[in-house]
Amino acid sequence: xxxxxxxxxxxxxxxxxxxxxxxxxxxxxxxxxxxxxxxxxxxxxxxxxxxxxxxxxxxxxxxxxxxxxxxxxxxxxxxxxxxxxxxxxxxxxxxxxxxxxxxxxxxxxxxxxxxxxxxxxxxxxxxxxxxxxxxxxxxxxxxxxxxxxxxxxxxxxxxxxxxxxxxxxxxxxxxxxxxxxxxxxxxxxxxxxxxxxxxxxxxxxxxxxxxxxxxxxxxxxxxxxxxxxxxxxxxxxxxxxxxxxxxxxxxxxxxxxxxxxxxxxxxxxxxxxxxxxxxxxxxxxxxxxxxxxxxxxxxxxxxxxxxxxxxxxxxxxxxxxxxxxxxxxxxxxxxxxxxxxxxxxxxxxxxxxxxxxxxxxxxxxxxxxxxxxxxxxxxxxxxxxxxxxxxxxxxxxxxxxxxxxxxxxxxxxxxxxxxxxxxxxxxxxxxxxxxxxxxxxxxxxxxxxxxxxxxxxxxxxxxxxxxxxxxxxxxxxxxxxxxxxxxxxxxxxxxxxxxxxxxxxxxxxxxxxxxxxxxxxxxxxxxxxxxxxxxxxxxxxxxxxxxxxxxxxxxxxxxxxxxxxxxxxxxxxxxxxxxxxxxxxxxxxxxxxxxxxxxxxxxxxxxxxxxxxxxxxxxxxxxxxxxxxxxxxxxxxxxxxxxxxxxxxxxxxxxxxxxxxxxxxxxxxxxxxxxxxxxxxxxxxxxxxxxxxxxxxxxxxxxxxxxxxxxxxxxxxxxxxxxxxxxxxxxxxxxxxxxxxxxxxxxxxxxxxxxxxxxxxxxx
Numbered sequence: 001x002x003x004x005x006x007x008x009x010x011x012x013x014x015x016x017x018x019x020x021x022x023x024x025x026x027x028x029x030x031x032x033x034x035x036x037x038x039x040x041x042x043x044x045x046x047x048x049x050x051x052x053x054x055x056x057x058x059x060x061x062x063x064x065x066x067x068x069x070x071x072x073x074x075x076x077x078x079x080x081x082x083x084x085x086x087x088x089x090x091x092x093x094x095x096x097x098x099x100x101x102x103x104x105x106x107x108x109x110x111x112x113x114x115x116x117x118x119x120x121x122x123x124x125x126x127x128x129x130x131x132x133x134x135x136x137x138x139x140x141x142x143x144x145x146x147x148x149x150x151x152x153x154x155x156x157x158x159x160x161x162x163x164x165x166x167x168x169x170x171x172x173x174x175x176x177x178x179x180x181x182x183x184x185x186x187x188x189x190x191x192x193x194x195x196x197x198x199x200x201x202x203x204x205x206x207x208x209x210x211x212x213x214x215x216x217x218x219x220x221x222x223x224x225x226x227x228x229x230x231x232x233x234x235x236x237x238x239x240x241x242x243x244x245x246x247x248x249x250x251x252x253x254x255x256x257x258x259x260x261x262x263x264x265x266x267x268x269x270x271x272x273x274x275x276x277x278x279x280x281x282x283x284x285x286x287x288x289x290x291x292x293x294x295x296x297x298x299x300x301x302x303x304x305x306x307x308x309x310x311x312x313x314x315x316x317x318x319x320x321x322x323x324x325x326x327x328x329x330x331x332x333x334x335x336x337x338x339x340x341x342x343x344x345x346x347x348x349x350x351x352x353x354x355x356x357x358x359x360x361x362x363x364x365x366x367x368x369x370x371x372x373x374x375x376x377x378x379x380x381x382x383x384x385x386x387x388x389x390x391x392x393x394x395x396x397x398x399x400x401x402x403x404x405x406x407x408x409x410x411x412x413x414x415x416x417x418x419x420x421x422x423x424x425x426x427x428x429x430x431x432x433x434x435x436x437x438x439x440x441x442x443x444x445x446x447x448x449x450x451x452x453x454x455x456x457x458x459x460x461x462x463x464x465x466x467x468x469x470x471x472x473x474x475x476x477x478x479x480x481x482x483x484x485x486x487x488x489x490x491x492x493x494x495x496x497x498x499x500x501x502x503x504x505x506x507x508x509x510x511x512x513x514x515x516x517x518x519x520x521x522x523x524x525x526x527x528x529x530x531x532x533x534x535x536x537x538x539x540x541x542x543x544x545x546x547x548x549x550x551x552x553x554x555x556x557x558x559x560x561x562x563x564x565x566x567x568x569x570x571x572x573x574x575x576x577x578x579x580x581x582x583x584x585x586x587x588x589x590x591x592x593x594x595x596x597x598x599x600x601x602x603x604x605x606x607x608x609x610x611x612x613x614x615x616x617x618x619x620x621x622x623x624x625x626x627x628x629x630x631x632x633x634x635x636x637x638x639x640x641x642x643x644x645x646x647x648x649x650x651x652x653x654x655x656x657x658x659x660x661x662x663x664x665x666x667x668x669x670x671x672x673x674x675x676x677x678x679x680x681x682x683x684x685x686x687x688x689x690x691x692x693x694x695x696x697x698x699x700x701x702x703x704x705x706x707x708x709x710x711x712x713x714x715x716x717x718x719x720x721x722x723x724x725x726x727x728x729x730x731x732x733x734x735x736x737x738x739x740x741x742x743x744x745x746x747x748x749x750x751x752x753x754x755x756x757x758x759x760x761x762x763x764x
Contacts, residue, residue, distance in 0.1 A: 026652055027667045028684070029696040029727055032637045034058065034075045035353075035374070035656070035663040037335045039387060042301045044314040045088035045095060047109055051304075051312055052095055053320040053331070054086040057639065057662045059097070060333050062320065064306075069333055072107075075637040079103050079116040081661055087134035089141065092154055096141065098131025104143070106157070115157065120145075127171055137180040137198070147172030149187065149203075165206045167191050176224040181233045181245075188223040188235055193250070217250035218243050227264035229271040230284065236261035242273070256280060256288055268305025279303070279313065293321050293328035296386040318388040330388040336372035337381040337390065341658035344647040347404040350375045351649065351656060353663065357398025357415035361514060362468070362495075364398050364416045364452070371399045371412065373424075393429050396420050397449070401456040403463055406479060411463050413453035419465065440485045442470035457499035457507075461524070464507065466496035474499075474509070476524070486524065490531050492516040500549045502557060504571060510546050517544035519559070521572050528574040537579035542566050542591075548600045552622075553607040560598035564591055565611060565624075585624040592624060602646050605653060605702075605723025606670030612643040617657065637664050652698070653725055669694070673702030673724025675749070677756040682745060686761035687730055687738075695728045697721075700747050701754055707746045716743065730762065740764045 027033050036057035045052040051062040058073030058081070074081055078097065085098035095107040102120035107113075120129055128146025135142045140160070143150040148164040164172040166189065174190040180198055187194040193212040201208045213220045219237065227234050233245040234253075238261050241252040260276035271282040279291040279300040291311075299316030306312065313321040319332035342356025351374035355367050370383030370393060381390045384397070398415040405411060412420040418433030418441055433451045434443040443450045452468040462478040473494045474486040488494070498510035509520040511531075518533035518541065532539030545562035552558055557568040559582065566582035573580065585592040593613060602610040607622040616632030632641050639661035646657045650672035656665045680699035684691060697706060697719075706719040706726045716738060719726040726747070730738050745758040 026683070027654065027665075029653070029667050029669055029694045029725075031693065032075050032664055032666050034071065034073045034637070035336060035379075035665060036073065037337060037339045037662070038333050039319050039335070039337075040316045041314045041319045042083075042316065043086040044302050044304055044312055044320065045086050046304050046306050046312065047088050047093070047095070048307070050109075051306075051320065051322075051331075052086060052088065053314060054083050054097070055319075056083055057081050057339060058083065059086070060320070060331075062322075062331050067331070069331065071333060073637075074639065075664060077114050079105050079114075079118065081639045085131045085133050085144075087136070089134075089136050089154065096134045098134065098143070100130045102129030102131065102145070104131060117159075120150075128174060130174075132175060133177040135178045135180065137185075142178045142180070142185060144175040144178050144187070145172075146174050149175050149178060151203075161204065163203050165204070166194060166209060167211065168206050177226045179226045179228060179233070181228050186226055186233060186245075188226045190222050192220040193218055193223055193235065212250060216248075217252075225261070225264045227266040227271060229266040229282075234264055234266075234271060236264055236273070238262075253286075255282070255286070262300070263302055265303040267303060268309065268311065270305070272303040274300035274303065291323070293323040294318055294330070294388075296388070317385075332388055334377075334379045336374070336379055336663065337383050338369040338372075339662040340367075340369065340660075341663055342644055343399075343401055344645040344656055344658050344663075345402050346647045346649055346656075347402075348408065349651075350404075351647065352402045353658065354399040354402060354412070356644075357400040358452075358454075362415075362452075362512065364449075367398050370396075371402065391427065393420070393422075394431055396429075396431060400454060403456045403458045405458065405463060411456060411465075411477075413456050413465060415452050415454060415468070416449040418451040419453060438481075438483060440472065440475055440483050442467050442472060444469050454497050455499045455510075457501060459501045459505075464499050464501075466499055466509070468496065468512075469494055474507075474522070486522070486527075488520065488522065488529060490520055490529060492518070492531065493520045493522075493529070496520075498549055500551065500557075502551055503555045506572070508549050508557060510549050513545035513562075517546055519546055519549065521574065523574055526574075530572065530574045530576060530580070532572070532580060532582075537581060538576075540566075540581040542582075542584060542594075547598065550601045550603055552603045552609070558601045558603070558609065560601045560611065562597045563595060564593040565598045565601060585620075587620075587625060587627070599643060600646055602648060602655070604648055604655070604668055604670040605650055605672040605725065608670060608722070610646065610655065612646060612657075614641065616641045617643060617646075631666075636666075639664065653723075669696075669725060669727045670722035671698055671725040673700055673704070673721060675701060676754040677701050677704070677747060680747070680756050680758060682758055682760050686763050689764045691730075695730055695760070697726045697728070697745060697747070697758075698724060700724045700726060700756065701749045704747045704749055704756075709744050709746070711742050711744065713744075721747075737764065738762045 038055040041053050041055050043054040053060050061070040082100040084100045087096045093109045097105040104117040106115040130146035133144035139154050141152040151161040153160050166173050175187050177188045184195045185198050194209045196209045212218050223235050236242045241257050242255045243250045263274040265272040273280040280288040281291050297317050301316050302314040304312045311323040318330050322329045336353045338355050340355050341353045343354040345352045354371045355369040368384040373380040382393050383390045396417045399412050400415050401413040403411050410422050422429045434441045441451050454468040455466040457464040465475050467473050472485045472487045476484045492511045492515050495512035495515035496509045497512050500508040507522045511518050520531050522529045533544050534541050543561035543563035548560040550558050559566050566584045568582050600612045609620045609624050611618045619629040640659040642660040644658045648655045653668040653671040654665050682697050700721045704721045708717045709715050716732050743760050747756040
């Protein structure tokens with residue numbers, strides 16, 4: 001294999017995200033930040049003064065001296081996500097980071113720069129490219145992969161050899177780990193244990209590799225881990241036994257037989273054995289000793305003992321643990337309870353992230369992960385599963401939607417368990433289902449948990465909820481606790497996936513495409529309803545498979561479908577004889593996203609439309625005839641083009657995007673504006689010489705006219721706000737950066753009835 005392509009990221013981009021201060025701050029306009037769950041930590045590395053802990057979405061770095069944490073992800077330097085291996089090489093002071101797609105990042109601790117080697121990732125090779133493990137010997141890194149072994153020259157920073165035909169398989173085999181032991185290199189692989197002399201042979205010749213079998217004392221079965229200890233080499237056959245190697249022979253040890261062995265580590269004069277839910281330490285006596293580093297659930301993945309004798313544990317439930325003198329401490333960045341997020345909602349100055357509850361054919365998932373709350377830069381986690389930093393809730397699986405009542409009560413819908421209510425202050429959880437006094441909710445699958453709530457909404461009348469597949473599918477819980485239920489005449493109306501109230505008191509009900517799809521428009525006052533579909537004069541939707549409905553700031557109803565987007569420009573008459581037709585936007589002389597699936601539509605403070613498709617995220621102007629931006633996983637920190645939901649914090653303009661590989665957010669340029677200026681903020685202020693981003697002025701009246709002048713009154717730039725926010729690139733009309741000095745900001749509503757005057761400083 002040729003030398004891999006190399007991409008270098010400068011140190012100025014790296015390790016800038018200190019958790020403590022940043023999580024309480026707003027991010028600058030045009031910037032991204034990550035919101036990953038790091039509790040499933042699979043690997044760790046010790047550099048002496050730092051511990052690097054790796055989860056699939058990124059790395060968090062613990063400074064041993066002050067216990068501060070830093071985050072490193074695709075947002076601020078890593079080449080991607082789905083990390084799969086991590087190791088620190090002492091001599092070069094470099095952290096090796098491997099990915100499931102075959103990419104390798106090298107973080108140089110001396111200057112915090114990153115080199116990315118991506119030739120394997122971008123190659124035509126169609127096999128398994130996953131980086132499984134790094135091992136170092138002298139001047140070589142032995143890199144275990146999904147197809148074989150790579151030998152990497154640590155000085156030249158290039159691949160020396162590619163070994164792919166192990167076992168005579170031209171397509172390669174999975175090598176999980178390697179270790180140099182005595183004069184040979186051993187491989188724990190998908191076909192068992194292999195070994196070859198480290199020098200004097202052609203390692204690319206598969207006949208030079210010995211394949212150990214029963215004659216040698218060990219089965220030919222998949223092996224995943226290796227660890228040298230007390231002049232022996234150890235491996236583990238899951239659910240069977242630990243094997244040791246010495247003098248050319250393997251033998252089964254009588255240590256913890258039958259356990260679900262996950263990993264072996266040799267560190268700090270001990271052999272560490274990780275099973276699915278426990279950790280064991282073995283010293284010279286060879287007697288296993290359990291290590292109870294956590295009171296709750298445990299899932300040890302890797303163990304390292306540092307020079308100070310402290311034990312560090314990568315745990316798949318609790319993140320990074322530091323263990324010493326019988327006491328353990330968890331180090332875990334603030335994040336949601338899971339990276340699997342199906343639903344995002346924003347209410348009461350809080351972001352809610354729910355992990356979801358049904359599959360494509362509406363079967364409950366049995367998901368116990370729960371939900372998370374994000375406020376003031378920090379996450380709170382609620383789950384049935386016990387773990388570090390989690391508030392336990394009653395048995396309540398498959399959370400799919402949430403609304404906040406006028407009294408602050410949270411209502412969470414479950415696809416099977418009914419409704420969970422709680423007030424955040426007292427954390428008193430109450431489940432409302434078909435057995436609750438006065439409840440009209442219907443269990444369609446007794447005696448099982450069949451109270452399927454698929455959607456919630458709220459308006460001035462109270463909390464609306466969809467009771468999926470029930471004969472009475474729509475319920476209203478009023479503020480006084482009373483209920484009103486609605487039986488819809490359309491049979492498909494039993495299968496509601498979304499409830500959206502419009503400006504005229506009508507409820508727009510998105511119908512499950514599996515059950516015919518379309519939109520049922522319902523008037524609770526008169527009981528009239530109308531099912532809109534693809535038929536001309538009865539909706540004229542691009543597709544009956546409707547994926548999202550949203551009301552924009554002009555009151556228009558926008559619809560995302562499997563065949564593009566559309567909007568309704570007029571009131572919908574519920575009489576079946578009056579024609580109703582949706583309009584499809586025209587963009588670049590064709591129907592917008594014609595024959596392309598649109599999953600979500602979001603409206604920001606400037607009435608601009610954000611749309612997600614299978615190819616990423618699109619931002620259009622308010623009339624959807626101009627494309628303002630396009631984001632995907634190749635040109636942005638988006639972890640994936642598959643966006644599961646998105647929501648906006650209207651006051652700050654920060655947009656949150658949940659994907660199938662985790663969540664990130666982006667500070668947009670538009671916020672919701674009012675009739676007057678209120679709590680106007682200019683940030684950053686002062687503007688430092690290092691700042692090259694976009695200055696924001698928020699809290700303005702909607703669509704305000706903004707003028708920036710120098711202290712003498714000379715006009716430098718004139719702006720118009722997007723909703724309640726105006727942005728400035730710190731440059732005048734000629735493109736020159738504003739000189740050092742004090743500047744005045746004048747803002748006024750279009751009719752001049754409300755104004756604002758502020759100051760900002762620029763330092764170059």
